[in-house]
Amino acid sequence: MDGVVIRGINNIYSVRCGAETYQCRIKGKQLADIQGEYNPLAVGDFVTFAPYCAGEGLITARLPRRNSFQRWNVKGECNQTVVANMDLVVCVCSAETPPFRPRFIDRVIACARGVDVMIVMNKCDILLTEDEHERFRLFSDLGYRTMAVSAKTGENMDLLSQTLAGSTVAFVGQSGVGKSTLINRLLGSDGKQRIGEVSQKFNRGRHTTNHSLMLDGPGFVVVDTPGVREILVPHGDPHMIADSFPEFRAVANLCEYDGCLHDQEPGCKVKELVEDGNIHFDRYESYLRMLASLDERVPQWLSESYLESGKAVTTSKSGKFQRKNKLMDSRDGVGWTVMDHVEEDS
Numbered sequence: 001m002d003g004v005v006i007r008g009i010n011n012i013y014s015v016r017c018g019a020e021t022y023q024c025r026i027k028g029k030q031l032a033d034i035q036g037e038y039n040p041l042a043v044g045d046f047v048t049f050a051p052y053c054a055g056e057g058l059i060t061a062r063l064p065r066r067n068s069f070q071r072w073n074v075k076g077e078c079n080q081t082v083v084a085n086m087d088l089v090v091c092v093c094s095a096e097t098p099p100f101r102p103r104f105i106d107r108v109i110a111c112a113r114g115v116d117v118m119i120v121m122n123k124c125d126i127l128l129t130e131d132e133h134e135r136f137r138l139f140s141d142l143g144y145r146t147m148a149v150s151a152k153t154g155e156n157m158d159l160l161s162q163t164l165a166g167s168t169v170a171f172v173g174q175s176g177v178g179k180s181t182l183i184n185r186l187l188g189s190d191g192k193q194r195i196g197e198v199s200q201k202f203n204r205g206r207h208t209t210n211h212s213l214m215l216d217g218p219g220f221v222v223v224d225t226p227g228v229r230e231i232l233v234p235h236g237d238p239h240m241i242a243d244s245f246p247e248f249r250a251v252a253n254l255c256e257y258d259g260c261l262h263d264q265e266p267g268c269k270v271k272e273l274v275e276d277g278n279i280h281f282d283r284y285e286s287y288l289r290m291l292a293s294l295d296e297r298v299p300q301w302l303s304e305s306y307l308e309s310g311k312a313v314t315t316s317k318s319g320k321f322q323r324k325n326k327l328m329d330s331r332d333g334v335g336w337t338v339m340d341h342v343e344e345d346s
């Protein structure tokens with residue numbers, strides 16, 4: 001049978017198939033062909049499973065993903081899929097508590113692989129400063145759908161609900177921006193009950209979400225995800241980061257070098273436009289921080305023996321081979337970082 005993962009806690013996955021939900025484990029120790037990932041299954045994954053008794057089953061395969069939202073897991077030292085197979089990722093931010101952090105949104109966009117991002121400013125009952133407002137508006141100038149709502153006053157909640165109609169969406173964002181409050185409000189009394197249940201059972205009284213959960217809304221399906229203080233882009237090809245900036249993408253063919261990463265390369269059109277003020281400087285800085293974070297990583301699955309085999313020698317940003325102790329700097333998808341601290345951007 002095939003079903004969709006609606007929740008996963010401690011290697012037990014709730015898999016929904018039609019009207020039934022089965023509590024499933026993975027058959028054997030791991031799923032075939034899935035390695036080097038923090039979690040083999042994420043909410044939204046379609047799986048094949050074999051029911052073995054009432055309401056329980058064994059997962060035998062993960063079906064191919066249409067898209068995913070991934071981040072770098074600092075503790076696990078590898079990429080983690082937060083949700084898969086979404087029609088839309090809704091990046092929720094707030095005017096205050098926590099403060100508006102546009103670079104966090106830039107990173108959320110870079111974490112979304114093959115799926116559109118909409119940016120929802122919650123707590124619009126609190127005013128933004130002029131600068132914050134300008135940076136927020138920039139997202140819509142760049143072509144992203146944006147919306148300002150308030151879960152508290154209900155402002156624009158109908159509009160949000162209409163926008164989500166017919167879709168499966170994930171709410172992601174910093175802890176405390178109001179993802180769960182928004183979802184409660186969108187789902188009405190039904191949703192409140194279910195979310196209340198979850199927070200009592202799994203949060204031991206805390207008012208934060210600590211695992212992703214897929215819920216049925218009126219005319220749409222929504223995944224509530226746990227908020228994070230910081231989000232880091234997944235490890236991988238740095239060109240994917242550059243591609244997540246539409247204003248860079250639009251002019252990249254005018255850069256002197258093919259595959260220009262808009263960093264130190266001569267004849268870079270992006271840098272020229274930043275200097276002229278035609279590309280927002282803060283967006284560019286935000287991008288450079290993401291690139292730098294890729295250079296500092298060591299995915300755990302890159303074992304010492306793999307490194308010693310010499311296969312991992314790759315070119316660095318500057319185009320030269322570079323050796324850091326036994327580890328090499330890399331930009332071609334087998335790179336890594338030693339991440340001993342996480343800096344917060346504004």
Ligand SMILES: Nc1nc2c(ncn2[C@@H]2O[C@H](COP(=O)(O)OP(=O)(O)OP(=O)(O)O)[C@@H](O)[C@H]2O)c(=O)[nH]1
Nearest residue numbers: 123150151152175176177178179180181208209227
């Ligand atoms: N002023 C104001 N406060 C809000 C609004 N929406 C939510 N809040 C408050 O923001 C706080 C955090 O809300 P949550 O819904 O728990 O935030 P979250 O994003 O789900 O947080 P995590 O589960 O930790 O990721 C709560 O105290 C809410 O009452 C809003 O529109 N305006």
Ligand SMILES: [Mg+2]
Nearest residue numbers: 179180208209
């Ligand atoms: Mg929450």
Ligand SMILES: [Zn+2]
Nearest residue numbers: 255260262268
């Ligand atoms: Zn360039």
